[in-house]
Amino acid sequence: MIGKLRAILPDLTPLRVVRDFRLLWFESFVMGFAASMALIAMPLQIKELTGSPVAVGLIGAVELVPLLVFGLYGGALADAVDRRKIILFTEAGFGVLAVALLVNSLLPQPLLWPLYLIAGLVSALSGLQQPALQSLIARIVPHDRLTAASALTFISSQCASVGGPALAGVVVAFAGTPSAYALTVAAFPVAIPLCLKLAPAPPARETRRPSLRDVVEGVRYAGSRPLLIGTYAVDVAAMLFAYPVAVFPFLAEEVGAPWALGLMYGAIPLGAMIVSVTSGWAGRTRRHGRMVVLGAVGWCLAMTAAGLTSHIWLILVFLTLAGAGDMISGLGRNTIWDQTVPDELRGRLAGLEVLSYTCGPQLGMVRAGTMAGLTGIRPAIWGGGAAGVVAVGLLALALPRLMTYDAATDEDALARKAQKEAMPTGDG
Template identity: 40%
Template sequence: MTETRAPARGRVLADLTPLRTSAHYRRLWFGNTVSWVGQGMTALAVSLQVYEITRSPFSVGLVGLFSLVPLVVFGLYGGAIADTVDRRRLGLASASGSAVLSAALAAAAFAGFHDVWFLYAIVALQSVCAALNSPARTSMIPRLLPAAQLRAANALNSMTTTFGTLVGPSLGGLLVGFGGFQTAYLIDALAFSAALYAMWRLPSMLPERTGAKRASVLDGLRFLATRPNLRMTFFSDFCAMILAHPRALFPVVAVLWYDGDARTTGLLAAAPAAGALLGGVLSGWQGRIRHHGQAILLAVACWGTAIAVFGLTRNLWLGLLFLAIAGYSDTVSMIFRNTMMQVAAPDEMRGRLQGVFIVVVAGGPRLGDFLAGSVADLTSPTVAITGGGLACVLAVGLLALRGRGFRRYDALDPTP
């Protein structure tokens, strides 16, 4: 492994050391960035095509369901597989599957085959490939970089995800408008070539294990149950994503609070993503933080506070500012949570922990959407959003009181 220098005291912008010191990580990061943009394009194009076929908002909503269920179900198993096989081969196979599925979408669109159930099936299979690919790819990174560079790598990875989320759908809408659905799908299929090339250049990535030939999902959950610090990373994220997740109410508050329309809803949805991207870009200062548990608790508390204040605002630009602050805080929490999982967990468990992470990241916000919508229906959007933010702050405060070891977690002496 390449040695890393201590972070500069005045650093503000993201630390690019992982990109400079590891060609393997650099290719993997670039390929993943391109792929995320392509997947964002396809996600929007599929939703637009389903609506064009059915003219039903409910049918469009089913796209999310067909994407979510396989991701949650196969996320845990994808992690277990990644802890058993060559992660490079698993990454290659799953990325190849995603590329073939995007090519199938393009071929069907070129042929004029428009069937909504075909689209649902492709979306579900793409989620299966993603559930297999993500644990394999993420668990490779600690093998490519020294532990001291993992926080910086996770900050760079957060920029990839957020950039794809912001740019991909916008670019997909433009491509569909100018060249039809087949153009967006075809470019997405070609975009996977960058990720495939990066995977192909990697060395073999067999997990560092000497025991049984098969990895059990239950063994991973048992391991997590006996590791309080790693367990706390998931509990803290649940506080934010379930109790204080106002996304489902954006269309409502855009009209009721700001007298807006669909464009206002788009701004509300984009503000947390913009803040999250800024959290990755301005992540250099995080290299000086040793107590990652404290950083996570404070970041989640900041998220809850920003959401609570957003619920009290009636000025659009002020509301967007607090949503951006929430997005920034979420990125800070995510960077330190990922780093703890990669550093404190043994290699033979990293895939399964990433599988649990997928389930939490995919399922938590959906539960949050349901809770926010239910509370708003029973009371009001203000109570749902502000009350949810305050509940998040209270819950993470209780976690802080109970998790003395989590507060004391030291990156220089990681204890799972």
């Protein structure tokens, strides 16, 4: 029995042996919980101020351009300067913006435009921070434990994403949005000291000012690898067509269950967390490309089903299944990136990675909000899910390298493993 449990439970080795990964894991949990509180409170506040699904979906459009610009620049920056400094700078910026959200919510008549401005600035800081975070983890964790590290990172974020929305729904319902923002602000005195304890993480190449040439070099490398392009394309397609989170407040009202809004937001990360805590099998998988495709199809099918039913508990079940599919796809995607990208390009490729898994949801929010305004809430959900199934299927046919990827024989994965074994792991 114990052996069977060990086979499915996540591998805790990265937490035990890599000090900086431990620090990043706990910091990610604290900030993930805080961020999810704010991310739920903001659309609810916009809904209260406007009553418009289009206005809520517009958050995605506002966040898109800063994410594109700063995600690419953040990738080049992560390859040129100390990644620890980037993480500290951006965390401080997030703290200032959280205070601004709190102050605006305490006004006698909260303003709408600061919400969009802050959403754009948060997106810009995320674009700067995420490549540094992801490339740092890929550097400090041993090569054969990268899938385990991805699973543990997802566990941290998904636990926060389950608890944060559920708590945010209760807090906003009974104490208003200022209380949710106040809890977000309270997390920073805990998270920033954890970042200060991280060891310096200087660049792997000779330091120089990040430039457009560096960004282009990263894009060219990704463009020369159909495997990487496939993982990006599948993720963007699934999120573009089947990410209806922006219309959840309106769906909850339509099915007569406004009390379940927090549960709806928490159901997707709950499904992801279930996969994460039973992810022991993933470390023994070699066909990560198939995980990417099949998980994305599962996400889209579950969203289609959620849009076709009017029973709130069935909707929650299907949203949970969608989260499970997304996590399977995400584990495969992260493993391929971490196994095949050389360290000197890791920051820039992490910038493209950030764009792929965040631009899709931003565009999906715009699509869902716009389509809901034209066709209604339910068609915007099930129609997008069905379109996502078709899009992912066509991409799988067009990119056979993705379906045939094998970590044990892929040339880039083997070269990266040799490079990683020649570097310090940051154990201790």
